[in-house]
Amino acid sequence: MRDREQNRFSARAARYARVGTNVGGVAAKFAASRLFGFGLNRGKNASDLAAALGGLKGPIMKVAQLMATIPDLLPPEYVEELQKLQSDAPPMGWPFVKRRMVAELGRDWQEKFAAFEHKPAAAASLGQVHRALSLDGQALACKLQYPDMQSAVEADLQQLDWLFAIHRRMDPVIDTSEIAKEIAARVREELDYQREAKHVALYRAMLKSTDLIRVPEVWPELSTGRLLTLDWLDGRKLLAHKSAPLAQRNVIGRAMFTAWWFPFSRFGVIHGDPHLGNYTVFEEGGAPGGINLLDYGCIRIFPPKFVGGVVDLYNGLLHEDHDLVVHAYETWGFKGLSRETIDILNIWAKFIYGPLLEDRERTIADGVKPSEYGRREAFRVHQGLRKHGRVRVPREFVFMDRAAIGLGAVFLHLDARLNFYRLFNEAIEKFSLAEVGKRQAAALRKVGLVAEKTS
Numbered sequence: 001m002r003d004r005e006q007n008r009f010s011a012r013a014a015r016y017a018r019v020g021t022n023v024g025g026v027a028a029k030f031a032a033s034r035l036f037g038f039g040l041n042r043g044k045n046a047s048d049l050a051a052a053l054g055g056l057k058g059p060i061m062k063v064a065q066l067m068a069t070i071p072d073l074l075p076p077e078y079v080e081e082l083q084k085l086q087s088d089a090p091p092m093g094w095p096f097v098k099r100r101m102v103a104e105l106g107r108d109w110q111e112k113f114a115a116f117e118h119k120p121a122a123a124a125s126l127g128q129v130h131r132a133l134s135l136d137g138q139a140l141a142c143k144l145q146y147p148d149m150q151s152a153v154e155a156d157l158q159q160l161d162w163l164f165a166i167h168r169r170m171d172p173v174i175d176t177s178e179i180a181k182e183i184a185a186r187v188r189e190e191l192d193y194q195r196e197a198k199h200v201a202l203y204r205a206m207l208k209s210t211d212l213i214r215v216p217e218v219w220p221e222l223s224t225g226r227l228l229t230l231d232w233l234d235g236r237k238l239l240a241h242k243s244a245p246l247a248q249r250n251v252i253g254r255a256m257f258t259a260w261w262f263p264f265s266r267f268g269v270i271h272g273d274p275h276l277g278n279y280t281v282f283e284e285g286g287a288p289g290g291i292n293l294l295d296y297g298c299i300r301i302f303p304p305k306f307v308g309g310v311v312d313l314y315n316g317l318l319h320e321d322h323d324l325v326v327h328a329y330e331t332w333g334f335k336g337l338s339r340e341t342i343d344i345l346n347i348w349a350k351f352i353y354g355p356l357l358e359d360r361e362r363t364i365a366d367g368v369k370p371s372e373y374g375r376r377e378a379f380r381v382h383q384g385l386r387k388h389g390r391v392r393v394p395r396e397f398v399f400m401d402r403a404a405i406g407l408g409a410v411f412l413h414l415d416a417r418l419n420f421y422r423l424f425n426e427a428i429e430k431f432s433l434a435e436v437g438k439r440q441a442a443a444l445r446k447v448g449l450v451a452e453k454t455s
Contacts, residue, residue, distance in 0.1 A: 092123075100145075113135070128143075186300070201446075206443060213292075234292075241281055249414050249417075250416045251287075260407050261423070265311075266439055268304050278294050304437040308436075309328045351374060363416065
């Protein structure tokens with residue numbers, strides 16, 4: 001009989017104590033400084049917070065990394081420290097792995113593989129990946145979830161209030177209420193490996209027409225809700241190509257752009273976690289041929305109208321059509337925006353859309369130092385909103401913004417030189433809201449998914 005892990009009170013209580021002690025101590029120092037007028041070294045406090053979260057591993061660290069990508073959600077000192085957090089977690093030892101595999105596939109689980117490596121190939125915040133061989137000799141990647149992760153997630157999401165409490169005391173200009181809902185929904189989804197298997201099938205269907213991106217197949221007979229077995233895709237880390245010739249880096253860049261924008265513009269789906277560890281580069285003829293897309297836990301499915309808002313905002317900025325820009329923001333769910341607030345939001349929009357608005361070959365940063373990329377715009381947005389009033393960020397906007405920033409970071413590392421304008425316009429060629437809706441509905445129905453209903 002399989003072990004059915006539940007959201008156990010004892011596990012939650014233990015997690016509350018660990019997270020509350022580590023993060024609460026940092027928040028308490030901040031509260032005391034405000035209450036009693038003490039001076040606070042924000043850089044030191046930020047470093048303490050990063051150390052507390054890094055020691056915990058697990059979901060709370062993933063949440064902190066996400067928060068560091070949202071403009072003005074945390075002060076610069078906190079962003080800098082939290083961005084240093086890595087997803088690597090101490091792996092489970094072999095005795096622990098064997099117990100987990102028995103729980104998922106039964107006592108005869110080892111007879112279902114020709115080989116199964118004892119040491120993980122990768123370990124992250126929610127689980128670890130082991131290389132294996134199928135009985136017919138095919139290379140496999142077995143993603144095994146750590147024990148008690150559901151309890152850890154629920155405890156960490158409760159304790160997320162500590163982090164937002166820090167933000168509220170910073171005189172914020174962004175209302176974070178919807179952000180918290182979106183983070184909670186996406187992190188909970190990442191625990192469901194059966195859903196992730198459907199995400200894999202969805203991406204195989206959406207990207208079947210391109211040779212630039214490889215998507216693995218799921219092995220359903222070797223998968224459960226907490227074990228996901230996929231094809232092992234051979235490839236080298238993306239950063240190994242930083243010094244490759246420009247033409248090779250451009251191939252990788254074009255593949256990255258296609259992997260992100262094509263599913264979004266045609267199906268309303270994005271990969272919400274585009275960090276370097278989720279891609280490897282496969283080679284053909286001794287040169288990069290494209291990318292392997294490895295992880296499908298954080299996938300965001302948008303209502304077709306949200307995709308329409310993205311296209312409308314692009315066209316509004318491109319043609320300086322103020323009414324179309326306003327319509328785009330309203331489509332996304334921004335409410336009660338003044339002319340001044342819209343002008344401020346456009347600062348960030350022009351930063352994100354900037355490479356797509358110029359019909360020429362360029363790097364993503366276009367001469368701006370990577371360390372300064374986006375900082376000036378984020379500062380201007382902060383100053384403008386502080387003057388003209390706070391804004392509530394719609395929840396669907398959160399992962400769109402995060403994914404765009406993450407994709408930009410990948411391009412900063414690659415330093416590829418592409419005509420992003422033409423790539424984007426190819427992606428939205430003959431764009432039709434109705435067609436996006438039809439394609440999305442058909443694709444989701446085929447793999448057994450439904451779109452999330454949000455307002």
